[in-house]
Amino acid sequence: MATEWHQALQSQLDDFIEKLKDRFQRQSISIVESLGFVPGAGAFVSIGSRSDAEELFLSEVVIILCRNQLETYEASLAGEFSQACFVSAESKTADIEKKLVSGVHGPKECIFVEVQ
Amino acid sequence: MSKFNENVFKATNLTVQKREKLFRGHDLDSLRENAQAKRAMSLENADVLWKISAEQFQENGITVFFADTAASANKFISEKMGDAKLIVKGKSLTTEEMELRQFLEKEEREVVETDLGEWIIQQRKELPSHFTAPAIHLSAGDVAQMVNRKFGENLPADAHALTAFARRHLREKFRNADAGIIGANAICAKPATVLSVSNEGNVSLSSRLPEKLFIVTGWDRIYDSVEGIEGVQRLLSASATAQEYTSYVDFFRKPLPHQQVFLIVLDNGRKALMESVFSDGARCIRCGACLNICPVYEEVGGHTFGKVYHGGIGALLTEFTGNDRDASAIASYCLRCKTCEPACPMGIPIADLLARLSESHSLPFYLSLPLRMLGRRVGAMRGRQKDQGIGDSPPSSGTHHSSPITHHSSRSVAVFIGCMFRNPLMKRERKGIESTVARFFPDAQILDSGCCGMPHFYKGQLSAAVERLEIIEKMIEPFETVLLPCSSGFAYLRERFGDKIELMSMAMVEKLEKVDSISPVYYHQPCHLKTGPGTKEKAALNQVITFSSWENENRCCGSGGTYFVQHPFVSRKILSRKEPGMDGKFTIVTSCPSCLLQLRRVFGRGRVAHSVSYMLQSATK
Numbered sequence: 095m096a097t098e099w100h101q102a103l104q105s106q107l108d109d110f111i112e113k114l115k116d117r118f119q120r121q122s123i124s125i126v127e128s129l130g131f132v133p134g135a136g137a138f139v140s141i142g143s144r145s146d147a148e149e150l151f152l153s154e155v156v157i158i159l160c161r162n163q164l165e166t167y168e169a170s171l172a173g174e175f176s177q178a179c180f181v182s183a184e185s186k187t188a189d190i191e192k193k194l195v196s197g198v199h200g201p202k203e204c205i206f207v208e209v210q
Numbered sequence: 211m212s213k214f215n216e217n218v219f220k221a222t223n224l225t226v227q228k229r230e231k232l233f234r235g236h237d238l239d240s241l242r243e244n245a246q247a248k249r250a251m252s253l254e255n256a257d258v259l260w261k262i263s264a265e266q267f268q269e270n271g272i273t274v275f276f277a278d279t280a281a282s283a284n285k286f287i288s289e290k291m292g293d294a295k296l297i298v299k300g301k302s303l304t305t306e307e308m309e310l311r312q313f314l315e316k317e318e319r320e321v322v323e324t325d326l327g328e329w330i331i332q333q334r335k336e337l338p339s340h341f342t343a344p345a346i347h348l349s350a351g352d353v354a355q356m357v358n359r360k361f362g363e364n365l366p367a368d369a370h371a372l373t374a375f376a377r378r379h380l381r382e383k384f385r386n387a388d389a390g391i392i393g394a395n396a397i398c399a400k401p402a403t404v405l406s407v408s409n410e411g412n413v414s415l416s417s418r419l420p421e422k423l424f425i426v427t428g429w430d431r432i433y434d435s436v437e438g439i440e441g442v443q444r445l446l447s448a449s450a451t452a453q454e455y456t457s458y459v460d461f462f463r464k465p466l467p468h469q470q471v472f473l474i475v476l477d478n479g480r481k482a483l484m485e486s487v488f489s490d491g492a493r494c495i496r497c498g499a500c501l502n503i504c505p506v507y508e509e510v511g512g513h514t515f516g517k518v519y520h521g522g523i524g525a526l527l528t529e530f531t532g533n534d535r536d537a538s539a540i541a542s543y544c545l546r547c548k549t550c551e552p553a554c555p556m557g558i559p560i561a562d563l564l565a566r567l568s569e570s571h572s573l574p575f576y577l578s579l580p581l582r583m584l585g586r587r588v589g590a591m592r593g594r595q596k597d598q599g600i601g602d603s604p605p606s607s608g609t610h611h612s613s614p615i616t617h618h619s620s621r622s623v624a625v626f627i628g629c630m631f632r633n634p635l636m637k638r639e640r641k642g643i644e645s646t647v648a649r650f651f652p653d654a655q656i657l658d659s660g661c662c663g664m665p666h667f668y669k670g671q672l673s674a675a676v677e678r679l680e681i682i683e684k685m686i687e688p689f690e691t692v693l694l695p696c697s698s699g700f701a702y703l704r705e706r707f708g709d710k711i712e713l714m715s716m717a718m719v720e721k722l723e724k725v726d727s728i729s730p731v732y733y734h735q736p737c738h739l740k741t742g743p744g745t746k747e748k749a750a751l752n753q754v755i756t757f758s759s760w761e762n763e764n765r766c767c768g769s770g771g772t773y774f775v776q777h778p779f780v781s782r783k784i785l786s787r788k789e790p791g792m793d794g795k796f797t798i799v800t801s802c803p804s805c806l807l808q809l810r811r812v813f814g815r816g817r818v819a820h821s822v823s824y825m826l827q828s829a830t831k
């Protein structure tokens with residue numbers, strides 16, 4: 095049983111790494127550390143400089159590392175920061191005939207990685 | 211004349227469907243109640259909250275400027291812009307109201323709208339046609355045509371290709387901009403924080419890359435705490451775009467090291483709105499849910515209204531931020547159907563506020579004349595009431611009385627017929643009501659006293675409406691139950707007099723057996739039965755009538771009392787949405803006499819029946 099589990103996990107990880115490799119070859123990718131994750135609202139990322147913003151919003155793929163689960167939206171905002179952003183998905187629009195298109199200005203894909 | 215737009219119709223219907231799906235999965239009712247209460251409380255304390263937050267923002271290095279008018283806000287921004295030449299701008303209705311972009315362009319600055327929809331309409335030199343979807347009136351073909359002509363491209367009418375082009379074009383603007391302008395959806399007082407939501411990420415880029423950032427917001431956007439903001443923000447996303455959270459929610463407390471940040475707080479009539487009898491309207495969060503569901507908006511789109519704010523709420527906002535002539539023109543498009551009210555996350559009684567607002571607007575003679583005639587009838591009734599003395603002439607059962615009469619047993623029933631059944635075109639229906647009373651409510655007293663005052667109320671003739679209500683209050687006082695065959699009159703009087711007012715069709719049901727019909731019978735839901743106890747009418751009638759399903763049963767028919775006289779083309783266009791797939795022999799049953807006359811314009815007399823007459827006829831068979 096344990097082996098099946100392990101194999102399944104290993105194959106998921108392999109897929110993920112393959113996906114990343116593929117993207118590294120053809121797209122800009124950035125890895126951003128968040129302050130934590132609030133279910134629904136997304137990853138809460140502090141932005142302290144122009145380059146922080148560029149990393150979060152100008153790459154084609156952004157990977158957001160989430161080390162903590164923050165209790166609530168309110169609790170996230172209780173901390174100190176200059177500027178911050180809840181990111182729950184990629185940059186998207188439905189402004190033309192309500193058709194959903196990803197990657198209008200910012201990342202075309204946003205990957206949240208829970209780090210334990 | 212109004213220009214009809216199929217793109218708007220498709221897009222709004224799609225959004226409404228998505229929104230309904232989202233709301234089905236979540237209990238947003240308690241969220242709504244909470245958010246409304248928090249918003250109302252914050253607005254009441256706006257002065258104090260702005261003081262607290264402004265002090266804290268200043269301490270944090272953000273310059274706060276309170277502008278009384280759009281002109282003073284524009285002047286301040288222009289001064290602080292200095293020699294900024296390239297400006298990237300996020301979507302903001304407040305800046306549209308200020309005509310900020312046009313103001314800065316006159317100073318020879320390049321101002322680039324970065325929200326995709328805004329960017330498209332900027333290229334076409336148009337106003338936004340929706341609060342949250344500015345290019346809703348355009349097809350992909352329209353956008354491709356614009357891009358190909360203006361930028362020498364050869365792109366297909368494909369949303370992906372067009373968006374990719376905009377991404378490339380705007381990326382350079384973001385990188386090189388000297389200043390950014392964004393709107394704010396909310397300002398939290400404690401701790402002082404600006405909140406701005408977006409899906410595209412253009413707000414995040416416009417606000418973080420340039421050295422100067424201008425955040426423009428309205429005086430009404432203040433909240434006391436973070437807790438107050440979250441609920442409103444979730445409702446905003448859910449109501450505007452059918453998402454619980456947008457992709458990005460940006461927060462600003464201090465400038466970034468390379469930045470200067472200015473927060474401009476615009477009054478421009480907002481304080482007056484908050485202090486007026488229309489203060490409920492100040493809760494508006496510009497989500498556009500009322501537009502998506504409005505039968506008028508979905509046909510004509512935003513440009514017909516001619517201003518930045520559209521639909522019923524648009525008339526109110528224009529009255530305070532613009533002028534009363536424009537507001538009156540916008541208000542004239544409103545059917546007062548109330549379809550928008552259940553969709554409004556802030557619980558704003560839009561149609562009632564417009565009724566009050568219309569008091570100060572002049573009505574065209576072809577509308578004021580019939581209302582005056584009804585008003586004269588009210589005066590005559592008042593006279594008769596005085597002459598006879600209320601209660602001087604006890605009625606005999608089942609007879610007609612055109613004056614208010616008392617002295618009934620406390621358990622008695624009255625039937626208030628209403629003015630629509632005096633219309634010669636409604637003779638047959640009137641007869642049906644009289645026969646129904648004689649057969650099923652033999653002890654009921656018929657009150658044949660004309661109008662309930664609803665038409666006066668919704669056209670802003672408030673004193674006539676109040677006078678009417680006073681008479682009716684005395685007239686119905688002795689009765690335990692008052693039945694109304696007219697659904698509009700029922701909804702209007704029920705709101706004012708409570709449970710004793712009942713819909714006659716629903717009261718009849720328990721006295722009848724179920725009858726099957728050979729041909730299909732469809733239900734038409736009058737708009738005034740879309741809220742309150744009237745929503746249960748179809749379920750009640752189902753005990754007697756087997757309704758066939760009709761996907762357009764809830765659609766407005768565009769009648770709105772006299773609306774078809776005021777805006778005949780819009781009314782007819784709305785009515786046309788009821789037509790698809792309706793062939794052969796069928797009957798449409800409704801409780802609204804005004805809808806009935808409207809539906810007969812396309813389906814003919816024989817195919818549309820009043821609920822009371824229809825049930826009586828079925829029972830007689």
Ligand code: SF4
Nearest residue numbers: 504522545547548550
């Ligand atoms: S009352 Fe009806 S017509 Fe008027 S704004 Fe609301 S939905 Fe539109």
Ligand code: SF4
Nearest residue numbers: 494495497498500554
């Ligand atoms: S009136 Fe209500 S539904 Fe309409 S934009 Fe304002 S908050 Fe939204």
